Amino acid sequence: MSQWSSPLYQGYIRPARAVGIPGHSVASGPSPMHIPDGFLSTPVALLMWVVAIVAVAYALRRVSRDLDERKVPLFGVLAAAIFAGQMLNFSVTGGTSGHLLGAAIACILVGPWAAVLALACVVGTQALLFQDGGLLALGANIVNMAVIGVSVAYAVHGAVRRLAGDQRWSTVVAGFAAGWTSIVVAALACALELAVSGTSPANVAVPAMGGIHMLIGIGEGLITVGAVALLYAARPDLLGARKGEAAGNRGILVGGLVLAIVLAVLSPLASSHPDGLEWVAEQRGFLDFARGSPYRLIPDYVFPGISNEAIATIVAGIVGLLIVFGIAMAVAASRRRRGSAQNP
């Protein structure tokens, strides 16, 4: 444990945008795909948590069955490589830059299950330590980036490789397609979650998120191609070794393709039909449940003394101020006492 307590490892790093490498534009800002807390309604966030837990638990089981569970270092270092790989960027034009999510590369290199785990760890760490994405929204972020991103990348890569055979060019096409679709489909899922939460209407969120990420995805796709080309040249054995076990993963191949197609069809549908999702939700009676029950425990009740909300806010402000003031005074007093105890 001793190396952990050394200040060197309690450092602070952020991907390129905050580390600010001299001479490089860091204008990209936090990735528009990490949903912060407050943007998802509680039912959606909890549902996504359930999906994320099921998916990650299944990936854990598959990893300990297929791969050697003791290969923890591989997952850990791979996750670190994905994290650090997100620092690598290249300038596109005036201030914008392309950088990496890494789902496709990880998936091509170590297979879908290990990639899901590594990406879930990356997304979780980004939320927990760097506040890149919220804690309650973490389930949704894991589903979007780790589960959907990886399974779609795996499915597209596998499908292209199967169609094209063992041609050299098929690695390039498959790498680009996997990188691009993983980003775009994950963004569509993100937009749909925001729409169902009532945060951003579907007819705005879907074209906006989809459009932006169709551009961002090009960068991801190009970097993925470059990375796969290098791996192919340097360690073809790593990529070749993965061919054998493809048969056992047919489920995720089909599942990923279905997911990609459903999201690609559903999103334009949702955006062309204004409030299409809400309409569906209303038909099913889901909306009333989603919006109503957790919130209206005591509906239409007015506090007898304070009926005006403005007064209530002011009272709350004063109470809050008193609490904070009291604690500040207590801290100051205890500091003074500590200080005087040290130098009498």
Added chain:
Amino acid sequence: MHSSSLDLYRAGASFWHRLDARVKLIITLAYVLTVSLMPVGAWPAYVLLFAFVLSLVVASELGVWVVLRRTLLALPFVLAALPLLVTTPGRVILSFSVGRWSLPFTSAGLERFLSIACKSWLSMQMAVLLTATTPLPDLWIALRALHFPGLLVATVGLMWRYLFVLADEAMRMLRAREARSAGGEGRNGGSVMWRARVTGSMAGSMFLRGYERSERIYNAMLARGYDGTVRSLPVKPVSATQRWVAALATGVLLVLLWLGQWMR
């Protein structure tokens, strides 16, 4: 620039620093959940929730500004909620017309937009507070004690351990690229395709080096008797006082939640 020159954890001896990581984690999660369950426009409850987190920030002796600065990071995401201003039906308070389109700003839309922004900001402060006052190994131990899957916690721990090594490697690569492609402002060598290929090669060799490093680490771990389980010192049980702190905080949050529902 060395990647570990910036510090996430701020050492201190305050009451909040000394609190067990498990207790802090539970209070943080309870707070985030409470904020998320708050209805739109329950302003008095928001004020009290802000007082809650501000009190803890003051009590942690971190400095209010340090925490606030780190919370500004999520600000760009507020853009995603902007359309609410004009799409929520309600009383129109302000109307712009851009060409043939008119943008009616409604009061209900404004309320929803501000609520989402406030809630996001409140949750963020609590999360910043947790990571600024808890050493990360303690956080991993807390996660394990709260029955997170061991493999996940071990992966995250190893990831954090090697993150700085790989981040330094990435920085060296970026510096080497700068030096060789005579990168200046907005002029970083060849065409976009060429730049993308170079970056791709960098990413590829990054993953390759990571892969090979993980093999060496695994061998080193085997040589030291690793058998598939990560061992750590036994964890001390949470003291009675700290249990009371956790219960008190959760109680306060429950009251605030109830108050928030009441306002609506």
